[in-house]
Amino acid sequence: MAYDLFLGCVIPARLPYLEVSSRKVFKKLGIELRDVDGFSCCPDPTGIELIDHETWLALGARNLSLCNNNGGVISFCSGCVETLKGVNYFINKDVDAKQKVNKYLKKIGKKYEGKTEVKHFAQVLYENLEKVKENIEKPLEGFKVAIHYGCHYLRPSEVIQWDDPFEPVTLDEIVRTLGAESIQYELKMECCGNPLDKSDRDLSLQMIDNKLKAIYEAGANCVVVVCPACYQQFEFNQRELNKKNNSEYNIPIFYLSELMALSFGFKPEELGFNFHRIKPKGLFESIGFNV
Amino acid sequence: MSVVNYDFRNEVLKHNASLSYCYQCSTCSGGCPVALLTNGKYNPRKIIEEAILGLKDKLVESQDPNPWLCSTCQKCVELCPQKVELTEIFTLIKNLCFEEQKYPEAFYSQGKAVYDTGVAIPYSNSIVARRKKLGLPEIKIASVEEIQTLMKETNFEKNILRGNE
Numbered sequence: 001m002a003y004d005l006f007l008g009c010v011i012p013a014r015l016p017y018l019e020v021s022s023r024k025v026f027k028k029l030g031i032e033l034r035d036v037d038g039f040s041c042c043p044d045p046t047g048i049e050l051i052d053h054e055t056w057l058a059l060g061a062r063n064l065s066l067c068n069n070n071g072g073v074i075s076f077c078s079g080c081v082e083t084l085k086g087v088n089y090f091i092n093k094d095v096d097a098k099q100k101v102n103k104y105l106k107k108i109g110k111k112y113e114g115k116t117e118v119k120h121f122a123q124v125l126y127e128n129l130e131k132v133k134e135n136i137e138k139p140l141e142g143f144k145v146a147i148h149y150g151c152h153y154l155r156p157s158e159v160i161q162w163d164d165p166f167e168p169v170t171l172d173e174i175v176r177t178l179g180a181e182s183i184q185y186e187l188k189m190e191c192c193g194n195p196l197d198k199s200d201r202d203l204s205l206q207m208i209d210n211k212l213k214a215i216y217e218a219g220a221n222c223v224v225v226v227c228p229a230c231y232q233q234f235e236f237n238q239r240e241l242n243k244k245n246n247s248e249y250n251i252p253i254f255y256l257s258e259l260m261a262l263s264f265g266f267k268p269e270e271l272g273f274n275f276h277r278i279k280p281k282g283l284f285e286s287i288g289f290n291v
Numbered sequence: 292m293s294v295v296n297y298d299f300r301n302e303v304l305k306h307n308a309s310l311s312y313c314y315q316c317s318t319c320s321g322g323c324p325v326a327l328l329t330n331g332k333y334n335p336r337k338i339i340e341e342a343i344l345g346l347k348d349k350l351v352e353s354q355d356p357n358p359w360l361c362s363t364c365q366k367c368v369e370l371c372p373q374k375v376e377l378t379e380i381f382t383l384i385k386n387l388c389f390e391e392q393k394y395p396e397a398f399y400s401q402g403k404a405v406y407d408t409g410v411a412i413p414y415s416n417s418i419v420a421r422r423k424k425l426g427l428p429e430i431k432i433a434s435v436e437e438i439q440t441l442m443k444e445t446n447f448e449k450n451i452l453r454g455n456e
Contacts, residue, residue, distance in 0.1 A: 012430055013412040016422050023427075040409040040433035046363045047401040047411065050385040051394070055447040059405070062433075062441060104444040108437045155365035156378070165369045191324050191364035198397035199359040206328055207362070272425055 001030035002070040003124070006063065008080040009041050010228040017272030018228065022076045022121060022257040024271070028264050029131050031124065034070065039063050041205040042075075042083040045152065046195035046229075049083070057097060058104045058164035060087035065105060065112040072117030074124055076257070078227035082160065084118040089159045120153060122226045122256055123162055126170045129177055139179025140288030145259070146183050146220035147171045148211070148234070150227045151191050174256065175224060178263040185218035187211050194233035208233050209241050211250050221283055222252045225261055231255060235277055252280040269289060293346045300345025306383050312373040313331075313339050318365035319377055325360050333360040335367050335377055342380060351388050352444055358384050359395055390450055402451055409433040 011019050026033050040059055043049065051054040060083050067073045075081050091098045091114035102111050149168050157165040166189060172182045192205025212234075215223060223229045231253060232264060238249040253276070261271055268291050273280055284291050304310055319335040320326045326334050333356050341349045351356055359379055367377045388394055403409050409432050422429070442448050 007430065009411040010420070012427075013410065013414050013418055016418065017424055019427055020425050035428055037431040038433050040438050041405045041411040043405060044401060044411055045378045047398060048405060050363075050382055051398050052445065052447050053382055053390045053401050055384055055442055055445040055451075058445050059438065062437070104441055105442055108440050135293055150355055151362075151366075153365040156368045165365075191362045193362060196325070196360065196362050198401075199357075199395040203325065203328060203360065207324065 002034055003034050003119070004067045004070060004073040005033040005073040006036070006039060006042070006067075006073050006080055006084065008075060008077045008228075009044075010079075010232070011076055011268070014229055015231065015275075015277045018231065018255045018257065019076065021255060021261040021266070021267045021271045024266060025125070025257045025264065026121075028135055029125075029128055030127070031128065033074070034068070036066055036068070038066055040119040041078040042077075044290065045079055045083045045086060047198070049086075050154045054100070056083070057087055059089065060084060061101045061112040061116065062105060062110060064116045064118075065110045067116045069116055072119055074119045074121050076121045076228070076255075078120060078150050081118060081120045081228055082152040084116075085161075086159050088114050088116070088118060091205050112158045117122075118227070120162065122153065122171060122174065125256070126174055132174070132177055132260065136178065138263055138290070139177055140259060140263050140289070142221075142289055143178075143180035143259070144177050144183050144219060144221045145177060145180045145254075146185055146215040146218065146223045147188070147280075148192060148223055148230055149189065150225060150230045154227055171224070171226065171256065175259070178259055180259065183215075183221065185214045187214040188234060192230045192233040194229040197233075201261070204233070205237060205241060205244070208237050209245065212238070212241070212247075212251070215251065216249070220251070220282070221287070222254055224254050224256055226256050238278060250278055250282075251277050252283050254280070262291070267278050293344075293349050294390045295345045296347040297345055299347035299350075300342070302330060302387075303342050303345075303380065303383060307376055307380050309374060309376045310339065310342055313343060315340060315375065316372065318370050318372060319375075322370045323364055324364060324365045324366070333357060334426055335361070335381075338378065338381065338384070339375065342384065350384055351391055354388070354393060358388065371395045371410070399451075402447070406439060406448065406452060407435070409435050
């Protein structure tokens with residue numbers, strides 16, 4: 001099965017090391033990802049869509065019109081997935097919107113019928129869990145993982161059509177399959193607060209502070225995320241919160257693909273762990289995980 | 292004093308008729324993480340109430356409650372017993388705020404970046420070098436001309452960008 005790969009903006013242009021582990025995992029599983037030329041910003045469902053819905057629809061439909069309809073298109077970013085699924089949702093439920101968008105696309109010689117299937121990379125990993133099992137060389141013993149599903153991986157469920165919007169299971173099952181423990185914590189289903197950074201920095205920090213507190217209280221030793229906005233929110237703000245509140249947050253944040261790559265036997269240096277602000281080396285040593 | 296603006300009310304209803312299903316039960320606000328943190332200063336139920344009443348001056352001019360404080364977590368939409376499409380309605384309100392130049396600056400910066408380059412985060416030289424070092428392929432992004440043609444067609448350039456220069 002081959003998928004077109006929609007990278008979006010944040011991962012390739014700011015966090016390329018997350019792209020490294022994601023590509024490696026898919027290659028190891030024998031799932032082909034095809035790079036496609038000419039994509040723009042998805043556009044951001046927490047940015048451009050809020051400025052002008054019609055522009056968001058038109059640019060999103062243009063991106064989808066470039067896909068070749070192999071197994072559909074996948075993305076490593078929950079925001080991109082929400083946008084691309086959302087564009088399909090609006091185009092398929094509203095004939096006027098579809099006509100309007102295609103009137104715009106015609107100006108650049110393109111058209112889009114609303115038929116390209118969109119999947120989150122974690123969905124594809126879940127659908128290939130048997131293959132994942134076969135590739136595990138080093139079960140992640142000692143990893144006490146606080147899973148952060150994030151909002152846009154699940155909701156709005158009518159658009160996303162994947163997992164339960166309030167009691168999801170897919171990431172828990174993947175993490176357990178890798179040999180790690182999924183730690184239950186208060187506020188597990190809360191938003192990380194990243195989108196609020198654009199309008200109210202303090203509020204955004206308060207949201208992530210509350211989550212981190214709950215994660216520490218539950219005794220987790222790392223966090224796993226499946227969205228680059230959540231990743232930045234968790235990883236980039238710990239130091240600032242410590243300065244502000246005299247807290248001592250220092251918990252490694254992993255992308256799901258990074259955890260999986262570790263269990264497949266990839267080395268930290270192959271995965272660009274040196275680019276993490278909170279280095280996972282201390283964790284590996286403390287739990288005796290031999291990398 | 293707030294004044295009912297019927298044109299505004301009708302415009303919201305025309306875009307999303309689910310607005311009229313709301314019976315103000317407050318389930319949305321009960322599940323809203325931002326309402327909790329702000330002690331109800333941000334309040335999705337109230338935004339919907341003001342939209343039903345057509346209080347454009349409250350929603351767009353004084354922004355009370357401030358619609359930009361929605362974290363887009365989409366919990367309210369899932370919880371609503373009447374299937375009111377709250378976040379779609381909030382998007383419409385924010386789109387209208389944008390037309391009237393009432394928005395946090397970061398949104399404009401993102402729109403401008405996409406208009407100028409096709410992407411929200413343009414590729415710096417150091418990122419291009421880092422990608423190469425990490426063994427990642429070169430990215431060929433959208434033709435800016437195509438993106439700008441579309442953004443002119445949707446009036447993004449005219450309504451959104453021009454007003455800010």
